[in-house]
Amino acid sequence: MLIIPVKEGENIERALKKFKKKFDRTGVIKELRARQAFIKPSIINRKQKLKAVYINKIRSEQE
Structure with missing residues (x-):
């Protein structure tokens, strides 16, 4: 359960933005889609290896 402390007089949009950011960090939506x-x-292993090769390629090009 996410708890977002809201201070007196704080804008509701700012509190909603904090909530959305915390919710995204929990990874609930990502896990639901994966299940x-x-x-x-x-x-899964093949995708991880391909991603590692891609990232390695980008890093080597930057240097």
Whole structure:
């Protein structure tokens, strides 16, 4: 459960922005989408390896 302390006289939009930021950091939506369909572990590993290769390539190009 997220608790957002709101100070006296603080704008409601600012409190809502804090709530949205905290909610995004929890990763609830990302986890829900991932659980909608089963993904084989081999496919997950393949995606992680491809992502690592891509990031490595970008870092080597910057240097």
